[in-house]
Amino acid sequence: MSTPRYFGLLRLAFDQALATVLAAVGPRHPELRPAHLQLFRFGGIDGSHTAELAAHAGMTKQSMHELVTHLERHGYLVREADPVDPRAKRVRLTAAGRRLEQQIHAAIADLLEDWEARLGSESFDQLWATLQKLTGETVELPDRARIRSAEEIR
Numbered sequence: 001m002s003t004p005r006y007f008g009l010l011r012l013a014f015d016q017a018l019a020t021v022l023a024a025v026g027p028r029h030p031e032l033r034p035a036h037l038q039l040f041r042f043g044g045i046d047g048s049h050t051a052e053l054a055a056h057a058g059m060t061k062q063s064m065h066e067l068v069t070h071l072e073r074h075g076y077l078v079r080e081a082d083p084v085d086p087r088a089k090r091v092r093l094t095a096a097g098r099r100l101e102q103q104i105h106a107a108i109a110d111l112l113e114d115w116e117a118r119l120g121s122e123s124f125d126q127l128w129a130t131l132q133k134l135t136g137e138t139v140e141l142p143d144r145a146r147i148r149s150a151e152e153i154r
Contacts, residue, residue, distance in 0.1 A: 017111055024107035029100060031074045036067055040104045046093045049082070053091065076100055102148075109144035 018034050026032055038057040039045055045053060054064035068091060071077050076097035082088040093101060116124040128141045 021107040025103045105147045109147040
């Protein structure tokens with residue numbers, strides 16, 4: 001007898017998607033863990049404050065600080081003083097961080113294309129519309145070519 005999944009298919013789909021993206025970029029970046037992907041799921045992070053990233057990811061500032069520190073230690077980003085608020089720091093991607101961000105976005109685009117191929121365009125569009133209703137988000141389905149383009153990331 002299997003244990004019921006109370007968050008069931010939604011959580012399973014998310015976990016599988018995260019694992020797919022990590023499997024695509026992980027071999028080139030073995031120091032990454034699934035939590036690090038939280039920073040990159042909202043588009044460009046360059047110039048953001050840690051508190052902003054935490055709010056977007058639904059994490060505490062302390063948890064986000066740990067993720068940022070880890071990525072900084074591995075050369076993906078640096079923290080620089082905010083010219084407007086000298087008490088604050090802004091996250092800035094290094095060249096390695098920009099490459100990582102582009103690789104993550106390409107893996108996300110691949111995942112979306114895979115889902116569309118498996119479901120068919122009509123069902124995939126219905127899935128996106130359903131997720132919009134469930135989350136209250138109105139963001140349109142991103143164009144996979146734009147996700148992959150370096151201009152979109154910067």
